[in-house]
Amino acid sequence: MSRKIFITGSAGFIGFHLCKKLFERNEQIVGLDNMNTYYDVKLKESRLEELNLYSSSKDLEWEFIKGDLEDKDLLNYLFNKYKPDIVFNLAAQAGVRYSLQNPSAYINSNIVGFNNLLECCHRYQVENFIFASSSSVYGGNIKIPFSEKDPVDHPVSLYAATKKANELIAHTYSHLYNIPCTGLRFFTVYGPWGRPDMAPMMFTKSILENKPIDIYNQGHMSRDFTYIDDIIEVMIRLIDKPAKPDKTFIRDNPNPDTSWAPYKILNIGNSNSINLMDFITTLETELNKKAIKNFLPMQPGDVKITSANTNSIAEWIGFRPNTSLDKGIQEFVRWYKDYYLD
Numbered sequence: 183m184s185r186k187i188f189i190t191g192s193a194g195f196i197g198f199h200l201c202k203k204l205f206e207r208n209e210q211i212v213g214l215d216n217m218n219t220y221y222d223v224k225l226k227e228s229r230l231e232e233l234n235l236y237s238s239s240k241d242l243e244w245e246f247i248k249g250d251l252e253d254k255d256l257l258n259y260l261f262n263k264y265k266p267d268i269v270f271n272l273a274a275q276a277g278v279r280y281s282l283q284n285p286s287a288y289i290n291s292n293i294v295g296f297n298n299l300l301e302c303c304h305r306y307q308v309e310n311f312i313f314a315s316s317s318s319v320y321g322g323n324i325k326i327p328f329s330e331k332d333p334v335d336h337p338v339s340l341y342a343a344t345k346k347a348n349e350l351i352a353h354t355y356s357h358l359y360n361i362p363c364t365g366l367r368f369f370t371v372y373g374p375w376g377r378p379d380m381a382p383m384m385f386t387k388s389i390l391e392n393k394p395i396d397i398y399n400q401g402h403m404s405r406d407f408t409y410i411d412d413i414i415e416v417m418i419r420l421i422d423k424p425a426k427p428d429k430t431f432i433r434d435n436p437n438p439d440t441s442w443a444p445y446k447i448l449n450i451g452n453s454n455s456i457n458l459m460d461f462i463t464t465l466e467t468e469l470n471k472k473a474i475k476n477f478l479p480m481q482p483g484d485v486k487i488t489s490a491n492t493n494s495i496a497e498w499i500g501f502r503p504n505t506s507l508d509k510g511i512q513e514f515v516r517w518y519k520d521y522y523l524d
């Protein structure tokens with residue numbers, strides 16, 4: 183019997199890809215997104231068009247609701263109507279840098295909205311709650327690679343602080359109401375239909391328009407770039423792997439990433455941190471064009487390096503992200519030219 187899957191942020195980059203993949207598996211999906219204007223709404227609309235086209239061509243069960251996580255009554259109504267078995271929370275105010283300009287957007291969506299959603303998961307007894315956290319929670323940590331077992335108590339942006347708060351709130355609901363909760367610390371996700379506020383999209387646009395690209399910390403940065411298809415593969419596998427209580431959990435020496443309750447935190451990265459300048463070279467090669475480089479100092483809220491230890495995810499689901507940057511960038515550039523230039 184197919185399950186009902188509720189996906190928030192379904193017009194967003196990751197949510198869109200998740201819906202598409204789930205369509206291929208004939209799952210019943212209800213999507214929610216407030217279609218906010220943080221970045222070009224046309225891109226969100228195009229993603230939705232793509233989903234609508236695909237689902238109607240296959241006669242799939244797909245409902246999209248334009249609505250906000252902050253709207254408790256709407257969430258209650260939707261959970262009562264659809265009674266989802268599985269919930270993916272991908273809706274959030276994303277972006278590290280924007281959290282210095284508009285902090286309340288982060289509190290409203292990522293804290294108030296997140297809690298509203300968990301309340302519904304509790305009330306309607308959801309079987310599996312999977313939510314987006316972020317590699318940003320590692321904040322000022324300098325021990326590389328980042329492990330889920332490391333303490334993450336020193337965030338350097340409000341965005342990161344809200345994601346860490348999500349992990350804590352989820353643990354509380356997991357403990358109080360036995361809701362299996364899995365938090366995914368995504369590491370710099372890129373690929374087709376990506377986010378215009380992130381480096382791959384911003385750099386590609388500027389390079390093609392002969393405009394300079396801003397390179398922070400004089401280029402001394404690295405990121406664990408993770409290809410979207412790998413992220414989706416992880417989430418698909420997690421549908422049938424709800425978090426379980428950790429039988430080896432020791433209360434007087436507690437693991438930060440598991441619990442006596444059904445709760446799990448997982449890094450979803452490529453375990454291969456790439457230097458920003460190497461990333462730019464790969465993009466230049468694929469675009470067959472040199473970037474005009476504008477070197478700038480480090481930005482407040484940013485971190486110099488992200489790098490994921492992915493042993494936990496490999497152990498849990500038998501898969502770890504592995505798409506090479508060359509292949510990922512090739513797919514991304516192909517989509518970019520097709521979507522923006524044709």
Ligand SMILES: NC(=O)c1ccc[n+]([C@@H]2O[C@H](COP(=O)([O-])OP(=O)(O)OC[C@H]3O[C@@H](n4cnc5c(N)ncnc54)[C@H](O)[C@@H]3O)[C@@H](O)[C@H]2O)c1
Nearest residue numbers: 191194195196216217218250251273274291314368370371
């Ligand atoms: N893309 C990455 O590299 C990355 C890295 C780490 C974590 N994440 C997290 O993964 C999740 C998905 O990221 P993404 O890249 O797809 O971002 P995205 O901005 O493309 O998608 C998020 C979607 O949520 C919607 N949304 C925002 N607030 C909402 C609200 N209050 N109610 C309803 N809808 C709302 C937005 O309109 C957007 O379409 C986010 O939680 C993000 O913080 C992403």
